[in-house]
Amino acid sequence: MLKGPFTVWWRDMIVLRRSFFSELAAVVASPLTFYLAFGFGLKGFIANVDGVPYILFMAPGLITMTAVSAAFSESAWSLWFHRRVQHTIEAYRVTPITVYDIVIGKIISGVTHGTVKGAAVAAIIMMLTTLHLQLASLLAYLPYLLLGSMIFSCVGTICGTVLNKPETIGRVEAVVIMPLIFMSGVFFPVSSYPAAMLPFVRLLPTTAIFEGGRYALLDGTLNAGYVANLAISAVAAFAGAVWVFNRRIEE
Amino acid sequence: MRVTDASLSLRRLCKRYGDLAAVDGFSLEIRRGSIFGLLGPNGAGKTTLIRMLTTLLRPTSGDALVEGFSVTTQGRQVRRLIGVVPQENNLDRYLTARENLVLHARMHGMAPSAYDRRIDELLEMTGLASRQHDFTDTYSGGMQRRLVVARALIHDPRILFLDEPTTGLDPQSRRAVWDHVQSLTAQMTVFLTTHYMDEADTLCDRIVIMDHGRALVDGSAAELKERLAHAHRYELQLKGGGDRYEAVLRGLPFVTELKRDGDLFCVALAGEECLKPLLDAIGNADLKSVSLREPTLEDVFIELTGRAVRE
Numbered sequence: 001m002l003k004g005p006f007t008v009w010w011r012d013m014i015v016l017r018r019s020f021f022s023e024l025a026a027v028v029a030s031p032l033t034f035y036l037a038f039g040f041g042l043k044g045f046i047a048n049v050d051g052v053p054y055i056l057f058m059a060p061g062l063i064t065m066t067a068v069s070a071a072f073s074e075s076a077w078s079l080w081f082h083r084r085v086q087h088t089i090e091a092y093r094v095t096p097i098t099v100y101d102i103v104i105g106k107i108i109s110g111v112t113h114g115t116v117k118g119a120a121v122a123a124i125i126m127m128l129t130t131l132h133l134q135l136a137s138l139l140a141y142l143p144y145l146l147l148g149s150m151i152f153s154c155v156g157t158i159c160g161t162v163l164n165k166p167e168t169i170g171r172v173e174a175v176v177i178m179p180l181i182f183m184s185g186v187f188f189p190v191s192s193y194p195a196a197m198l199p200f201v202r203l204l205p206t207t208a209i210f211e212g213g214r215y216a217l218l219d220g221t222l223n224a225g226y227v228a229n230l231a232i233s234a235v236a237a238f239a240g241a242v243w244v245f246n247r248r249i250e251e
Numbered sequence: 252m253r254v255t256d257a258s259l260s261l262r263r264l265c266k267r268y269g270d271l272a273a274v275d276g277f278s279l280e281i282r283r284g285s286i287f288g289l290l291g292p293n294g295a296g297k298t299t300l301i302r303m304l305t306t307l308l309r310p311t312s313g314d315a316l317v318e319g320f321s322v323t324t325q326g327r328q329v330r331r332l333i334g335v336v337p338q339e340n341n342l343d344r345y346l347t348a349r350e351n352l353v354l355h356a357r358m359h360g361m362a363p364s365a366y367d368r369r370i371d372e373l374l375e376m377t378g379l380a381s382r383q384h385d386f387t388d389t390y391s392g393g394m395q396r397r398l399v400v401a402r403a404l405i406h407d408p409r410i411l412f413l414d415e416p417t418t419g420l421d422p423q424s425r426r427a428v429w430d431h432v433q434s435l436t437a438q439m440t441v442f443l444t445t446h447y448m449d450e451a452d453t454l455c456d457r458i459v460i461m462d463h464g465r466a467l468v469d470g471s472a473a474e475l476k477e478r479l480a481h482a483h484r485y486e487l488q489l490k491g492g493g494d495r496y497e498a499v500l501r502g503l504p505f506v507t508e509l510k511r512d513g514d515l516f517c518v519a520l521a522g523e524e525c526l527k528p529l530l531d532a533i534g535n536a537d538l539k540s541v542s543l544r545e546p547t548l549e550d551v552f553i554e555l556t557g558r559a560v561r562e
Contacts, residue, residue: 007357015345087341091402094305094335095358096327 004097008105009112012078016113027070027117028124031062035125038187050189052218059125060141060217061186061210064148067118068209071149072156072177075110076169079160079245089249103157103245107238110153111146118145133217140216147230148209152177154237161245185210205233258283258410258440259304263313266299266464273299275464276313281457286432286441288455290448292556296464297444298338301414304442305335318409331359334403334439336413340395344388348379348398351387352405359406366405373401376431393424400431411435413443417450429454448548458548462556475551483520484544485529490514490537499532517544 016023039055046054082088092102125131133141155177163169184190184206193201201207212226259281266274274296281287291297302308304315306326314321320328343351349370356366374380377397387395396416403411413432417425425447432441432454445451451458452472459469468475489496493514500506500518505528508519520526530541 003360004358007354010357011343011346011350011354014350018345086343087337087339088343090307090337091335091341091343091355092358093307094330094333095355096330096360097358098327 004101005105005108007097008092008102009108012105012109013112016116024117024120027066028121031066031121032124035059035062035128039129055129056131056218057214058187059129059131060214063118063122063125063217064144064210064213065181065186066121067114067145068148068152069177069181070117071110071114071153072173074113075106075153075156076160078109079106079157080163080166080169083160084164093249099246099249100242103242106157107150107153107241110156111149114149114153115145118149134220137217137220140220140222141213143222143227144209144213144216144230147227147234148213150234151205151209151230151237154234154241157241158244161248180206181210185214203229205229256282258318259442260316261313262315264300264303264310264315265312266303266308267311272464274303277464277466279459279466281440281442283440284436285456286436286443286454288451288458289442289444289461290451290458290552291461295462295556297461298414301412301442301444305333305412306330331406332409334406334408334411336399336403336411336416338414338418340392340399342387342395342398344386347384347386348390349374349383351398352402355402356405361406369405373404377401378427393420393427396420396424396428397431400428408439410440410442413441415445416443417445417447425450448552452548460552460555467555468551472548476546476548478551483523483525484546484550485518485520485526486542486544487516487518487533488514488539489516490539492537496533496537503529503532505529
């Protein structure tokens with residue numbers, strides 16, 4: 001049943017394997033810059049946040065940020081490139097695999113990119129700091145990593161499917177994706193928001209990804225509400241991505 | 252043709268975009284094992300038709316059966332049986348030639364034990380074996396085209412769709428593609444669209460010329476040319492004075508078409524009886540020879556679809 005999606009994924013993994021180190025260097029540069037600039041640069045100005053040294057407080061957010069933005073970028077750019085530049089989507093579509101196979105395969109690729117790149121940043125941060133992750137923390141973090149990457153991969157799939165110009169994808173990343181990530185608790189606790197806004201902010205899937213992910217990595221706790229939020233969002237995003245892709249490709 | 256002989260059967264196939272009928276009620280039966288050529292000017296509906304037959308585009312109405320499977324309701328079964336060479340080379344430039352073939356073999360559900368040998372055969376047949384581990388963007392246009400053909404053949408399709416397969420190729424590469432196509436007919440039906448009349452003339456058992464979404468004529472190259480046997484085309488070779496004689500010929504009311512290459516004129520006359528007045532008008536002084544010109548497939552094409560350049 002999953003032969004089709006895994007064939008699409010297999011192709012993406014060949015390409016990832018080939019460019020693994022060059023891509024990794026590009027992907028980890030940005031979160032590590034944030035980490036060094038804010039974590040070490042502001043060390044003397046910011047003490048503990050939520051009872052945790054700031055340099056540790058921001059680490060889970062940066063790992064998650066790397067994972068979800070990698071998932072978004074892989075899906076959005078890859079689909080756009082296959083659709084608009086190489087026209088390989090058409091080559092896929094005259095084989096027995098279905099449009100569902102293609103979109104599911106691309107989402108799995110996005111999640112894989114997110115997981116691998118997030119893990120790379122985690123490994124480097126662990127080498128630089130006192131952050132040492134226990135198995136229980138990692139297991140608790142896994143749902144946030146996978147569901148978060150899946151949501152962003154689905155959103156990327158929708159962008160790569162409906163947007164024809166590359167600069168528009170760049171604008172979506174700059175105007176929607178990055179602000180949403182930054183404002184969802186990567187660098188500060190969401191409790192800093194005014195009380196009137198908090199109920200709304202806590203409903204955002206991005207808050208569930210970043211705050212829930214932090215609890216998991218630092219305390220090893222799994223927040224059922226956040227995980228449920230992410231599971232529902234992931235299902236909705238997946239349904240949306242499949243529907244949009246199917247509809248667009250049929251046109 | 253008996254229904255069981257038909258590899259492809261089009262039944263009032265139609266694709267509309269608002270008021271525009273890109274393909275307008277196309278019906279056709281194509282015999283198994285034949286090379287079928289679809290000709291038409293730009294925008295005639297050829298690519299739309301091929302996209303419907305390869306399940307890339309849903310027809311507005313009508314249906315087509317590919318080896319008995321409906322393109323509207325049995326797309327997956329249809330795609331198992333077809334190989335497609337699109338107008339543009341849509342190879343994956345991040346994969347090597349061999350990986351491109353492996354990817355498509357896997358998409359057809361083939362196991363490595365089946366596709367490894369098949370890929371070796373196809374790379375050998377297309378002359379790409381020595382470059383199989385190179386990325387496809389290092390290939391010339393002709394090599395890329397041959398690889399796309401190999402990719403379309405990986406799963407031994409029953410019908411091969413070739414959408415303008417030799418556009419942009421040098422004469423050697425064109426001949427190589429022709430040789431491949433001709434070698435395939437024992438095993439499969441070939442559906443070909445092309446702008447090159449010599450290609451259709453050389454390769455196709457049967458040709459349909461279409462325009463504005465409709466079939467205009469249907470027959471073998473010889474039958475189509477026969478339709479213009481009444482066209483009374485003559486070649487006049489003059490010794491000199493081309494400009495003067497061109498003015499004379501353009502002034503003759505029974506000259507329906509005129510082409511000039513230096514002192515060689517090709518004229519189409521309204522009737523056989525016009526030949527004598529034509530010769531009288533030119534006179535003997537500069538006339539070197541007169542010969543009856545056999546119509547070409549291009550003459551038929553132009554006659555049916557007009558001279559106006561399409562977008």
